[in-house]
Structure formats: C-alpha cells, structure tokens
Amino acid sequence: MGVDGPVEAPIAVRTAAELSSTLRLAVMRLSRRLRSQRSEELESLPAPQVGALATLVRHGTLALHELAQYEGVRPPSMNRIVGQLEERGLVERMAHPTDRRQVLFAPTREGRALIKEDRRRRDAWLAQRLRELTPRERETLRAAAPVLEKLTNL
Template sequence: MLTNPQNTDPAANLRSDAGLASALRVSLARLTRRLRKQAVGHILTPTQLAALAAVERHTTMTPGELAEHEKVQPPSMTRVVSHLEERGLLARSPHPTDRRQVTLSVTPAGAALLKEERRRKEAWLAQRLGELTPEEKAILRRAAPILEKLSQM
C-alpha cells in the first residue's frame, strides 16, 4: 500500500508554521471558490468585483489609486474601469483639484450589484455556519480578527 509520508498525521502538519500556512492556503482557496460560485449571475471577473468594492469602500478614488490599491498595473486597471463604466457600475468625474485626473465613484447600479453579491455570499456562508457545532463557531469567532490581520499584512 502506498502512503504519503508528508500527510500521515494532519494534526502534526498543523503544528509547524509551514504546515499551517499550507492548510490555510488550501482551505481559503476552496472557500473563496465556493463563495465565487454564489455570484449574482453577472459577467464580472473577480478583479472587476474587487475594484468595484474598493471604490465603494473609499467613496471615490482615482484610477491610479485604485490600481495601486488592487496591486495591478495602471493599464490593466484602465481596462477594468472601462468595463465597469460601460456597464453603468462606475462613474468618472473631474478631479476636484487636478484637471489631469478623474475620480471614480460607484453608481447606484454598482452599489445594488455589490449589495446583492454580498447578500448571496453571506446567506450561503451563514447556512454553512449553521451546520457547525457551537465550539466550531466559537473558534471561528476568535479566528476571524486574526484572518483579517493576515489579510492586511
């Protein structure tokens, strides 16, 4: 019988930082894929959704600020912004102090799309959480701020 010596004791693998990193990477990637499947039914890519949500969180941003925030090259963000603007989800306005710039803001249609997107994903996740034990939910409540901290590093 073939065995995988690296995977003989999953709990032991979680004791090292490398093992924990690997387990978190796999689990978070799976969870992200499952959440993406709950999409509203629109034709936006994850990058386009992330950009739209970033502008909503910051109220207004320049395309350059958005590219920097999302860690993509400005030409790539230009295409994302154009796509979102064509669909009526983002609006461009003159920059208040720099005539060479524009600011981006989320339109009511964009805000509605994001609201529905979040509602669907949170409903799916709430249903999954309902299947967990009280102890498992308590662990996740303690872990949530730590995961947020990791996402900001």
C-alpha cells in the first residue's frame, strides 16, 4: 500500500473535517437504505408499533411509562400503541411482581420472530451489497467495523 493516496476512491478523505463530513453522510445514507428494507409483515405495521415492539425485544420487559420514555411518546399514546400490539398478539401484559400500579409488557414469541425476521432481511440486503465489493474493500470494512462500533459507545 503506497503513500500516494487512494487511486480509485471517489473522494480523497484527507482532513479531519473531511473525514467527519464524509463519514456522517455515508452513515446517514446507508442507514436510510437499511431502514427501507422492511420485511413485508412489518411493512403493514404502523411505525410506532414497530418501534415499541423492537424496543421490547431489545430490553425484554418494560413498564408502560418506561416504554413511553424510550419511544419518546406520552403514556396515553403508548397505552394505545401497546393495546394494538396486544390485539395482534405481538406483546403480552403481565403484573409487576411487587408494585401493583405498574403493568409490564413483554414481546410474545410471534413478536420476537417478527423483529428477528426483519433483522435477517436487512442483513441479507447488506450482505448482498458487500458481495458486490472487491475483496480489498471488504477487508477495509472488516477492519473498520469494530471502530464504528466503538464510536457508538463513546
């Protein structure tokens, strides 16, 4: 690998400002493309329901007010959302073991499967794009993946 810089790269990323800007644009655009790769079953679910279900799958079990906070909506709105998810059999409500005011929600097996299928879809889409890269480009991304991961935790 020479010091003369990239030859076939679209944009030379030299300065720190260029790196920020290029990285920001690429990450935002790629995430938009990824987000648009919804599975058909989730396509029919309204976005607020998808968000709440995904959060429940990630966190396991949450009280109504916690779920509302995560999703950035008010308790009455979340009440409606989980009600619809419950009707579809995607989440179930449970009593809190000690605090009888709280109502806990957890995804059902079906709800979990739906989210998992969605992730599988996006992975498949991205995997196909990765196959269209050169081996060298894939190697570059392989090295960068842990760094991007670290970046999200800073």
